[in-house]
Amino acid sequence: MSIKTDATRLPRAARTAFLSRSLRSTLSSAGLFTALLTTALVSAPAAYAADAWPSKPIKVIVPYTPGGSTDTVSRVVFEKVAQSLGQPIIIENKPGANSTLGVGVAARSTPDGYTFVSILAAYSANMSLYSKLSYKPSDLVPVAEMAELPLxxxxxxxxxxxxxxxxxxxxxxxxxxxxxxxxxxxxxxxxxxxxxxxxxxxxxxxxxxxxxxxxxxxxxxxxxxxxxxxxxxxxxxxxxxxxxxxxxASAKRWPGEPNIPTMEEAGFPGFLMSSWTGLLAPAGTPQPIVDRMAKEIAAATASADVAKKLTDLGFVPVGGTSDEFRKLIERDTVRYAEIVKAGKISLD
Structure with missing residues (x-):
């Protein structure tokens, strides 16, 4: 008597073993079997990591001292995100060198979804303020903007x-x-x-x-x-x-202070220089984890309690996608480079 096995009803580990046996019995080419099995084994850990994430506490590096804008936004937002993810999120302050010290630590961290770094717009400025950094832009991937900071x-x-x-x-x-x-x-x-x-x-x-x-x-x-x-x-x-x-220096007047004009209204067209704060991850962090964290940030900043806290502190809650944040970073990198060059400013 033969027993047919429904692979979809098996646990993940058993299902993988069953499918491997089925492939061996049906593929006549040993080379083809090896290639397919290698592909499956390579992709499986990343998929599993994304499915299981997070299974332990997450660390967010803040490259500034406690109490500053980046630290404040991070603590407000990630308190909410931690509740949603069901894991603690630990804020670790690593100030120094206009934030480049902490960012460099994050860039060299294991890209497993358990280390992130919060940044200000100074991250974009540093690309031209320093002739050499301990990291490259390609060492980090944008996750999401968290808040705008009108100046x-x-x-x-x-x-x-x-x-x-x-x-x-x-x-x-x-x-x-x-x-x-x-x-x-x-x-x-x-x-x-x-x-x-x-x-x-x-x-x-x-x-x-x-x-x-x-x-x-x-x-x-x-x-x-x-x-x-x-x-x-x-x-x-x-x-x-x-x-x-x-x-x-923002596109619109601040709702709480409607009598204060924008720089554009004051005679400086295009003078939009608000700062911002957002989250980066080490390059190689699985994209599903990046996308999940971006969605969690968007949900947190859209929540009534977090939005009120940020607004009361003078921030504009934002949220958004990884791609949107990448475009913002690139835009301000160009904008600040022009000012740095014209002003002959350097931090070397």
Missing amino acids: FLFASKKLPVKTVGELVAYGKKHPDTLTFGSSGVGSSAHLTGERLAMESKVKMTHIPYNGSAPILPALVSGEVSVAFDPLLVPMPHVKSGKINALAV
Whole structure:
């Protein structure tokens, strides 16, 4: 009596063995059998890894200090993603060298879906700020954008200006007197200030600080004339009359501050310089895992609680696909390279 076996009802391991026996009995060419079996064995681990992922905690490297924009967005988003995936997501801060230290660690990590790195727009700028990096763009793959970070132009009350037009006029009337602060050489705030100086044809001396925290007191005291910065920390001081908000460098006005014009409305067409934060994975990470993480990020940023947290902190929740994020990185790599070249800026 013969017993017919339905391979579709067998467990995965038994099904694989059954199919291998069937192939051996039906293929007359040993070479063909070997080729087919080799292909199956090579593809099986990747498929299995994607199906089983995640089976242990995931690490997300943040190449900045705790409490900054990248760290804040990562903790808000991945707290939600961890709940959905059913595995802890550990944030590991590795600051240094304008984020290149932590990014380099991620680039050299095993591409198994258990190591990722969160980045800011500075990742694109670093491509031209450094003549040599410890990694190549091809060493990492985009996963998804998480949030946009609009940059506002704030001015010291010591400066008699309330609009961008008045700022430009003042700078032309008083050459070599304007300064602008930033969170560091090569930061988005720095390059945005350089772009304003170039497009307005007004000389502004750059004063870099060690992070965003020192910029606000410098604005209040008049140590610096202006600075591009996210709205969260400076805005209460705008409300209290200690500093002025002149414009926002994004496509639309910020919903919570509709009286602040965009840079385009202030006379600078195409002046879109908002920063952003997103996630990368080591090259070779299985595409199904990349796609799954992108979907999890999109779901998290679309959720009411996460969206509210990010918006309250001055971020615009985004989400999206790997390809969309890749195009954003490439666009800003070109944009920042032009500013770096024109300003003769280097971090080497």
